[in-house]
Amino acid sequence: MKHSILFIIVSLIASFTFSQNVKWIEGRQLAIEGRAGEGQFHDYDRLPAFARQTARQEVWTLSENSAGINIRFSTDSDTLHVRWVLRSVCKMPHMTDCAMNGIDLYAYDEENSSWRWAGIKLSWDGKNTGIMLQGITKKMRDYMLYLPLYTSVDSVFIGVNSDAQIQKLVRKNNKKPIVHYGTSIVQGASASRAGMCSTAQTGRAFDAEVINLGFSGNARMEEIIGTVMTQIDAWCYIIDCNANMTAEMIAERSLAFVKQLCQSRKNTPVVLVERTLAANSWLKPETRQKINDGNAELKKTYEQLLSEGFENIYYVHEKDLTAQCSEHTIDGEHYTDTGFTMYSEYMIKFLKTILK
Secondary structure (H helix, E strand, C coil): HHHHHHHHHHHHHHHHHHHHCCEEEEHHHHHEEECCCCCCCCCCCCCCHHHHHHHCCHHHHHHCCCCCCEEEECCCEEEEEEEEECCCCCCCCCCCCHHHHHHEEEEEECCCEEEEEEEEEEECCCCEEEEEEECCCCCCCEEEECCCCCCCCCEEEEEECCCCCCEEECCCCCCCEEEEEECCHHHHCCCHHHHCHHHHHHHHHHHHEEEEECCCCCCCCHHHHHHHHCCCCEEEEECCCHHCCHHHHHHHHHHHHHHHHHHCCCCCCEEEECCCCCCHHHHHHHHHHHHHHHHHHHHHHHHHHHHHHCCCEEEEHHHHHCCCCCCCCCCCCCCCCHHHHHHHHHHHHHHHCCCC
């Protein structure tokens, strides 16, 4: 009994000493990227507060998920701690807990001039504290911490050694953000971790902010989303909504939606992306026809825009995105890391031909 009590006392003292040697910095004091403009209700919401008045409830709720949002900072600490609190813990059978609720850390490798994966931290109960990375060479280094893809975050704190420097990582280039609007795949289903979704991969490739406007099951080319997008002085807009829309809905909405963007931001490229075929659609003619019908309507919109004299409109065919591979999804629709890498590699190559 005495030994047990002594052990508890020693553990408490050690824990207190440990926490005393850590300096905690709130995420909002560092650089936050991935939010659509400013004026959010919560620090890690994606849509600005004004959108709540007219956005459908489903869209607004999904906008509170922190998909694509990341915290950028520099520190010379040899150990990194993290503390993050979720408003709820999300569970879905086709996604990892790490992607939905955990966080994903990248560090910049100066020798190779690239962002490289550095570590993850899982969430167990929504309130999480722990060591993210330790044993690091003590030197000033840049980091990017991706937040969860499918849940809402209340707060994030970064912990460093008490004698370490830590500061926000401000971009040295003048690149505008890329805005990517789309479905559950754009939001990140079913990447294994947050840094593997397409918007994260694109952001690292271009060393640019990418705003993830993926709304699972609810990307329907609605006017309020167009209004939010036009308020962002973007490098380009990517629209990948077909999987959440019928062919009739695409025919009804797509032309007006794209015109809304083009007329507000005449010099900003708009990229229309077809829906990729389901991995098993070669066995399901009705499914294949449904997807092809939607893509055909999007192509009509593209051709109509060109015929009306709109410029800076570009089109991506589904056959180019995943090379009609059948091993790139977890359930026929949602991408695994393999699928996201295939999609991202093509999109990055394509965007490099149009972004100046």
